[in-house]
Amino acid sequence: MLSYQHAYHAGNLADVHKHAVLAWILSRMTSKAKPISYIETHAGRGLYDLAGQEAAKTGEAAGGIARSEDWFPAAHPYARAIAAVRAKHGAAAYPGSPMIAALTLREGDRGDLAELHPAEHAALTEALAPWPLRVHKRDGGDLALSLAPPEPRRGLCLIDPSWEVKEDYRTIPRLTRKLHKAWPVGVLMLWYPLLDGRAEPSPHAPMLRALEPDLTDAVRHEVRFPPAREGHRMAGSGLLIVNPPYGLHRELESLSARFAML
Ligand code: SAM
Numbered sequence: 335m336l337s338y339q340h341a342y343h344a345g346n347l348a349d350v351h352k353h354a355v356l357a358w359i360l361s362r363m364t365s366k367a368k369p370i371s372y373i374e375t376h377a378g379r380g381l382y383d384l385a386g387q388e389a390a391k392t393g394e395a396a397g398g399i400a401r402s403e404d405w406f407p408a409a410h411p412y413a414r415a416i417a418a419v420r421a422k423h424g425a426a427a428y429p430g431s432p433m434i435a436a437l438t439l440r441e442g443d444r445g446d447l448a449e450l451h452p453a454e455h456a457a458l459t460e461a462l463a464p465w466p467l468r469v470h471k472r473d474g475g476d477l478a479l480s481l482a483p484p485e486p487r488r489g490l491c492l493i494d495p496s497w498e499v500k501e502d503y504r505t506i507p508r509l510t511r512k513l514h515k516a517w518p519v520g521v522l523m524l525w526y527p528l529l530d531g532r533a534e535p536s537p538h539a540p541m542l543r544a545l546e547p548d549l550t551d552a553v554r555h556e557v558r559f560p561p562a563r564e565g566h567r568m569a570g571s572g573l574l575i576v577n578p579p580y581g582l583h584r585e586l587e588s589l590s591a592r593f594a595m596l
Pocket of ligand 1: 336338339340352375376377378379380429430431432448449450451454472473474475494495496
């Protein structure tokens with residue numbers, strides 16, 4: 335089932351959280367001379383139009399990046415990625431995670447991205463045409479496991495599913511565990527939503543409780559925010575980062591302080 339389209343949600347507060355951390359980590363990893371591998375299991379289309387009908391329909395970008403942009407100084411890697419896509423594609427352009435990676439990776443780094451939805455895959459292929467990253471139309475978990483451990487060994491894998499089906503809460507931790515086993519030095523970044531509003535607790539909690547003991551070195555970072563609209567269940571954004579780079583905790587603290595003021 336591939337009904338989820340990230341265009342409705344691009345630039346929301348969960349994206350701000352995920353993309354700011356991703357840009358910071360990639361910038362940190364590429365500040366050292368050694369090459370890196372970047373893998374993404376659920377890539378999306380890479381480039382979004384926040385003036386488009388999808389963004390207008392949900393208003394999530396208006397309550398997200400439009401409201402939080404001044405949190406990030408111009409030199410922050412996330413602000414730099416946003417400025418770069420705006421310079422090229424206009425003021426309403428917004429970079430998805432593959433575009434943030436494309437803008438940060440250097441010659442000699444490697445990038446492999448999976449996207450299963452045909453239209454999203456086509457749009458991603460077009461958006462990334464100027465860069466040598468490989469775009470795969472296949473299951474992202476299969477792709478990541480087929481590459482792990484990649485060469486170069488230093489690197490990052492972003493796991494960013496849409497969590498539409500309950501089954502994800504079983505398959506995604508299994509994938510994370512297997513990837514960590516196959517690629518113990520790899521930085522893994524798993525995004526998950528914090529869901530409120532129903533009788534049962536948010537399903538991320540038992541998933542993480544079961545997963546975390548199998549991870550050697552991992553940090554969890556969660557931020558909460560008001561729901562995008564009445565009845566919307568997403569009340570926050572979570573990241574589980576395996577093998578967090580040195581200095582990340584300061585970036586996470588600064589983000590926590592920003593989100594706490596919303
Ligand atoms: N990572 C993107 C970003 O931050 O810009 C957003 C990705 S969106 C949350 C999830 C994407 O995964 C959707 O575009 C969906 O079509 C795709 N997808 C769903 N199941 C997949 C699978 N098994 N393998 C690869 N892509 C998948």
